[in-house]
Amino acid sequence: MDFTLNSEQTMLRDSARRYLAQAGGASWQGYAELGWLGIAAPEDAGGLGGGMADLAILAEELGRALAPEPFVDGAVLATRLVDRLVVGHRREALLGEMIAGTRRLTAALYEPGRRYELAPQTTAVRDGGGYRLSGTKVLVMDGAAADDLLVTAALDGGVALFLVGREQAGVDGRAYRTVDRRDCADFRLDVTVEADRLLSGDALDAVEDALDEARLCLCADMLGGMDSAIEMTAEYLKTRTQFGQKLASFQALQHSVADLFIDADSVRSSLLRAIPAFGGERAARRKAVSACWVNTFETAKRVTGMAVHLHGAIGFTTEYRVGHYLRRAIVSERLFGDVEFHLARYMAG
Amino acid sequence: MNLAFTAEDEAFRQEVRGFIAANLPPALARREAMGFHNDRATVTSWQTALHRRGWTAPGWPVEFGGTGWSPVQRYIFDRECGLANVPEICLIALSMVGPVLCRFGSPELRERFLEPILRGDYWFCQGFSEPEAGSDLASLRTRAVRDGGDWIINGQKIWTTDAHMADYMVCLARTDPEVKPQAGLSMIIVPMDAAGVTVRAIETLDGDHHVNEVFLDNVRVPAGNLIGEPNSGWTQAKFLLEHERTHNAYAGMLCRYVARIPALIEVGRANGLPETQATEYRRRHARLAIDVEALEWSVLRVLAGQPGPALGAAASALAVRGAQCLLRAADLEMAILGPQVAPAFRPEDGVPLPAFAPPAAAGRTTQYLYWWAATIFGGSDEVQRTIIWNTLYR
Numbered sequence: 001m002d003f004t005l006n007s008e009q010t011m012l013r014d015s016a017r018r019y020l021a022q023a024g025g026a027s028w029q030g031y032a033e034l035g036w037l038g039i040a041a042p043e044d045a046g047g048l049g050g051g052m053a054d055l056a057i058l059a060e061e062l063g064r065a066l067a068p069e070p071f072v073d074g075a076v077l078a079t080r081l082v083d084r085l086v087v088g089h090r091r092e093a094l095l096g097e098m099i100a101g102t103r104r105l106t107a108a109l110y111e112p113g114r115r116y117e118l119a120p121q122t123t124a125v126r127d128g129g130g131y132r133l134s135g136t137k138v139l140v141m142d143g144a145a146a147d148d149l150l151v152t153a154a155l156d157g158g159v160a161l162f163l164v165g166r167e168q169a170g171v172d173g174r175a176y177r178t179v180d181r182r183d184c185a186d187f188r189l190d191v192t193v194e195a196d197r198l199l200s201g202d203a204l205d206a207v208e209d210a211l212d213e214a215r216l217c218l219c220a221d222m223l224g225g226m227d228s229a230i231e232m233t234a235e236y237l238k239t240r241t242q243f244g245q246k247l248a249s250f251q252a253l254q255h256s257v258a259d260l261f262i263d264a265d266s267v268r269s270s271l272l273r274a275i276p277a278f279g280g281e282r283a284a285r286r287k288a289v290s291a292c293w294v295n296t297f298e299t300a301k302r303v304t305g306m307a308v309h310l311h312g313a314i315g316f317t318t319e320y321r322v323g324h325y326l327r328r329a330i331v332s333e334r335l336f337g338d339v340e341f342h343l344a345r346y347m348a349g
Numbered sequence: 350m351n352l353a354f355t356a357e358d359e360a361f362r363q364e365v366r367g368f369i370a371a372n373l374p375p376a377l378a379r380r381e382a383m384g385f386h387n388d389r390a391t392v393t394s395w396q397t398a399l400h401r402r403g404w405t406a407p408g409w410p411v412e413f414g415g416t417g418w419s420p421v422q423r424y425i426f427d428r429e430c431g432l433a434n435v436p437e438i439c440l441i442a443l444s445m446v447g448p449v450l451c452r453f454g455s456p457e458l459r460e461r462f463l464e465p466i467l468r469g470d471y472w473f474c475q476g477f478s479e480p481e482a483g484s485d486l487a488s489l490r491t492r493a494v495r496d497g498g499d500w501i502i503n504g505q506k507i508w509t510t511d512a513h514m515a516d517y518m519v520c521l522a523r524t525d526p527e528v529k530p531q532a533g534l535s536m537i538i539v540p541m542d543a544a545g546v547t548v549r550a551i552e553t554l555d556g557d558h559h560v561n562e563v564f565l566d567n568v569r570v571p572a573g574n575l576i577g578e579p580n581s582g583w584t585q586a587k588f589l590l591e592h593e594r595t596h597n598a599y600a601g602m603l604c605r606y607v608a609r610i611p612a613l614i615e616v617g618r619a620n621g622l623p624e625t626q627a628t629e630y631r632r633r634h635a636r637l638a639i640d641v642e643a644l645e646w647s648v649l650r651v652l653a654g655q656p657g658p659a660l661g662a663a664a665s666a667l668a669v670r671g672a673q674c675l676l677r678a679a680d681l682e683m684a685i686l687g688p689q690v691a692p693a694f695r696p697e698d699g700v701p702l703p704a705f706a707p708p709a710a711a712g713r714t715t716q717y718l719y720w721w722a723a724t725i726f727g728g729s730d731e732v733q734r735t736i737i738w739n740t741l742y743r
Contacts, residue, residue, distance in 0.1 A: 001351060001352060001353070001354070001358075001419075001420070001421045001649060001653055002350060002351045002352075002653070003350065003352070003649075003650055003653055003654065004350065004655075005350055006350060009350060053350045053352070234741075234742035238742075248742075248743070251735070254734070254735065254738040254742075255731065255734040255735070255738070257738060257742055258733075258734035258735070258737035258738050259734065261662065261666060261737055261741060262666040262669050262670060262734075262737070265647065265663060265666045266640065266643045266644070266647065266666075266670060267643070268650075269643040269644070269645075269646035269647040269650060270639070270642070270643040270646070272352055272646055272650070273352075273642060273643065273645075273646040275350075275352050276352040276353035276354075279353055280353075288642075291638075291639040291642055291643075294636070294639050295639055295640065295643055343632065343635060343636065343639075346635055346639065347631065347632070347635045
């Protein structure tokens with residue numbers, strides 16, 4: 001067992017940190033130029049064929065930088081779904097465009113009043129030579145900017161996955177922002193699609209598999225956020241003077257910061273434990289991912305919230321950076337199943 | 350980065366399991382599961398079996414009798430021992446004094462002590478803490494004064510684990526009072542049967558006997574019993590305390606708790622625990638299991654890591670997390686058993702478990718109470734937090 005990053009991984013981490021610090025994280029085309037949109041894509045389709053460890057390393061840096069672009073939704077979840085479920089020439093063509101950043105895809109999985117249930121109430125009915133999709137999808141990250149949606153729908157008792165153009169007639173979107181200012185949208189679907197838009201009639205396992213990869217990336221993203229919030233807090237305590245001395249000289253505050261490190265370090269261990277589970281059987285992987293999710297997001301609220309608290313009032317402003325980690329924690333936790341959902345999944349595994 | 354167990358690791362796990370199953374006396378495992386400390390007689394056969402197999406001292410260099418295991422193998426061994434209710438044997442001699450002698454001891458001291466320690470013939474206690482030197486170890490007052498070919502030691506040690514059954518104490522004493530506190534200390538091996546050594550038992554909250562006061566009154570020991578150079582005791586003590594830096598995570602013990610709690614919930618159900626409460630306890634168990642799994646990987650990270658400040662901070666985090674998890678685990682067990690854990694229980698002293706309590710209730714309060722000591726020993730949680738701040742953020 002070896003916990004050290006290899007030279008490519010070190011390079012990926014360092015270059016990502018440098019780029020994000022300089023350029024910010026708000027350029028999808030920038031991600032494409034750095035090769036990040038191809039990390040999760042296989043080499044035979046022009047990608048880098050990166051493993052879970054590589055994805056987690058990059059996601060951690062994106063979280064540290066509070067990057068707003070939908071890396072996890074587009075470059076991980078959608079990319080892995082296309083890789084798994086699209087076949088032949090179209091797979092390479094689609095992945096090629098996604099890697100180049102010229103075509104954005106995102107998954108539309110969740111529905112109103114259904115929390116994190118993946119079995120859809122959206123239906124697909126054969127209609128002439130194609131399918132008629134009817135239903136509603138919510139919390140579709142990047143929904144307003146994506147070119148295509150990967151839509152789950154019930155078909156013949158199974159879960160089917162369709163590729164639906166966002167601007168197609170009958171796709172009625174409403175864009176909004178999440179609490180942490182990420183772009184997303186809800187969709188009312190009443191749309192007919194060509195037969196070849198059905199990617200799979202039995203997609204549930206593939207969706208779960210791709211979701212687990214996306215989930216672990218979101219955990220890594222949050223871990224990067226926690227680390228950054230803790231570092232910011234320690235730095236702030238060393239510069240701010242109250243009662244005639246640096247705040248960092250108060251042991252109560254030193255120990256509060258140490259506690260944040262202790263908890264965040266445990267999250268890092270959960271993440272490192274879950275990464276090799278992607279090389280093993282599905283049940284163990286699901287359990288390891290859910291364990292990591294529970295530890296990550298239960299800890300993230302406390303760590304980022306305490307980072308706000310230890311800054312005092314300045315930490316509570318939107319102008320100051322540290323509170324945005326807390327906002328991101330709250331939203332990220334709810335994207336692919338929350339702490340209670342994953343604790344139940346862990347217990348059922 | 351390679352984070353998976355190899356086929357060799359899995360084979361080693363099976364080998365360890367087979368060895369334990371073949372050699373651990375069931376009565377010893379039962380007693381260990383209750384959580385009471387063991388005396389020397391009860392663990393002799395197990396230590397002998399370990400010694401025959403060459404597995405007594407995983408932390409020693411191979412040339413002195415260590416196992417040569419990889420960090421992962423060490424972790425696997427500890428985990429399997431935890432799961433199988435293997436008792437710790439003479440931790441001070443095997444995990445602390447032995448490595449210090451291997452690193453700093455003269456050829457004569459190694460010759461005299463290493464092999465008997467491996468065999469289980471010599472047990473050690475650790476004479477560090479004093480009434481006025483707990484977390485602040487450097488302020489200790491026990492003096493050693495050179496007199497011809499001997500050192501004459503005067504002072505008092507406290508919280509001395511196993512002093513009542515040890516053959517020797519490794520005693521930290523002040524050999525130079527003129528220099529700054531850390532610089533004037535030496536580590537000296539003191540025979541517990543030497544004239545002037547008095548041991549007094551301290552009864553602790555858990556109701557068990559493991560720590561003592563030790564009075565050193567003009568104790569005369571040969572100069573050769575001083576380990577390494579005079580006045581280098583602080584370096585040696587730091588080496589000793591850091592040598593087993595993952596020990597205080599008690600990962601193996603925590604795996605034991607995680608493994609046995611589901612069955613305990615069923616015992617509770619058979620003894621009137623309502624299903625709604627059982628559901629809540631299953632949830633608490635799952636939450637604990639998630640944290641223990643993370644802790645195990647933290648142990649692996651520290652075992653496999655490169656020495657440095659970050660590793661020290663990670664080890665301190667482990668000690669704090671470990672104690673927190675132990676208290677949660679033991680508290681959960683008490684909660685599951687409810688009123689059945691209230692009666693006192695001391696099998697050796699003729700205080701049996703009352704008829705209404707199931708066998709699984711034995712020792713639950715003793716162990717819970719003991720884990721509060723884990724928030725103190727080996728550097729209190731507050732000392733660990735200060736180490737983390739100082740190494741990472743100051």
